[in-house]
Amino acid sequence: MDRESDTTKRGLLPIGKMAKANSVSIGTLRLYDQLGLLSPAYIDEQSGYRYYDIRQSARLDIIRYMRELDMTLADISTLLEKEDLTLIEDMLIRKNEQIYSQMRELKAMQDAVNRTIHSIERYRISPASGTISLEFIDRRFILSMPCRDNFYEHGIVSYEQNIHILRSKLLEKGIPQLLSYNLGTSVKNEDFTAGRFIADQIFIFGDKHLRDYGENVSILESGMYACIYLDNFDDEIPFAHKLMEYCRKQNFQMEGDYICEEMTEFNFFDNRQRNMFLRLQVQVSFPKNNP
Amino acid sequence: MDRESDTTKRGLLPIGKMAKANSVSIGTLRLYDQLGLLSPAYIDEQSGYRYYDIRQSARLDIIRYMRELDMTLADISTLLEKEDLTLIEDMLIRKNEQIYSQMRELKAMQDAVNRTIHSIERYRISPASGTISLEFIDRRFILSMPCRDNFYEHGIVSYEQNIHILRSKLLEKGIPQLLSYNLGTSVKNEDFTAGRFIADQIFIFGDKHLRDYGENVSILESGMYACIYLDNFDDEIPFAHKLMEYCRKQNFQMEGDYICEEMTEFNFFDNRQRNMFLRLQVQVSFPKNNP
DNA sequence: CTTGACTCTCCAGCAGCTGCAGACTCTATA
């Protein structure tokens, strides 16, 4: 009995050859058989050996193609069972849309990565804590939310809660990458100048693309800012007082709201505390000497 | 003993609160603890309850951020252990490149999907088997390879082998989506006109973008082609003879090589055979009547 | 002191494979 010539004469391939011919693993072929996705053309009852018809490569092509489109084997299975070209076309059209949104996501990811890289660079050149400067800052876009409660009074827990709420709102808008955006908080000008630390707004800084995210986006116009740098959240208030003092001594007029900008925040290493590099700032103008 | 006030006084959160505050599942937090990625600030020895410091949210942010960049927990873990900002920056730069190539892949996928959709449309309006026509066909780009052996003589197995070799070559060049390209084969003009079916080249059809893939790309110039449609690979030779006959009767001069174009190939349904819609074709010219 | 909400550990499951162990089976050569 020439069972072996039987199969070879008919041009059937054992599983290994079939696998090689299609650049697929043997395990994969066995799995597909098990799931009924691609049954061998012939199975030897004695040995249980699987033999494939080379023409089954075509079916395998499709399965691999659909897999490359990230479909599940279950979906592929039902689609192939239905035997309806229209369904397949529908699937492809849906796939197309899905790929679009994946590309958008990828783009967003890339932006996020670039922002983080940029933050690290900026961290590298950050001035020493306590440095005071007068800087021109270009216009910025912020996406803001009123603070729920005054974290200056209620402490870090309250601050984190505010962050959490902001994050949820951003998530709804499809901005999940909080880490890669710079956070900021503000105190109203009248409160600040009176020495009252009452948190007003909490927000993220972004570029012009932020405008795509609707109504809560506003603009901080460009201008001269008095700034002080520090690296610890706990020191904010004393440093803010230093800033105020500086403005008064220099006879600067504090114009806008007080802003605490979290320029970087890397907690790669210390898992207890937010490691920050902050820039406290307030826009100033320079009153002419009595004319 | 006021153990419970102990934890709350220190501002520690039980796992559920921590999970909610960060929009993460409890299970995830437990997993991170287990892997040493984020250990609770305090664990009650009696009860085993985990208590987190709200400030640990920062560390969690990073982990989630890196996860969104599709890093494995193991990679994140080693990166965080190293405590080296430069390594993190390197990682981000690599990530950036990776995202680029993912975008390219996605684009290729989309092209593939569109080509397949287009094929289905074309299949819908395909003429009946046996239809003969004279058509103007615009210039086409092909990426070709000489046939290893003559599948007209050695049959389907040899044909599939040729496909396999072509596929491997395409794969090297980064064109994995064979299914979505149209396949074609050619017979040299002198062989064809003499009635000898000797496979010459095997190739895929593409558009101008194919040129990006190097030296094996050539152009089929636009022109008038005599064509015959059919839907079964096995009928190729008799149909090709019909085509030849037609050209002779019409007194057309067969100019270029004979081409068998696999316009569509859907094996969604029959797992034994390639279901095809073929267009056999040869470029023709029209000799003037004796002047 | 009870009730109901939390939390603990441990285990199973997901998808699409890969890789093992231990037992057969094929094929080519001696």
Next chain:
DNA sequence: TATAGAGTCTGCAGCTGCTGGAGAGTCAAG
């Protein structure tokens, strides 16, 4: 025709990053 060496079989475990469940213990409020 014996045998070596390659190929194949089944069945199970493992991978990743979670999710969900069972059964037991714990916490906070009334």
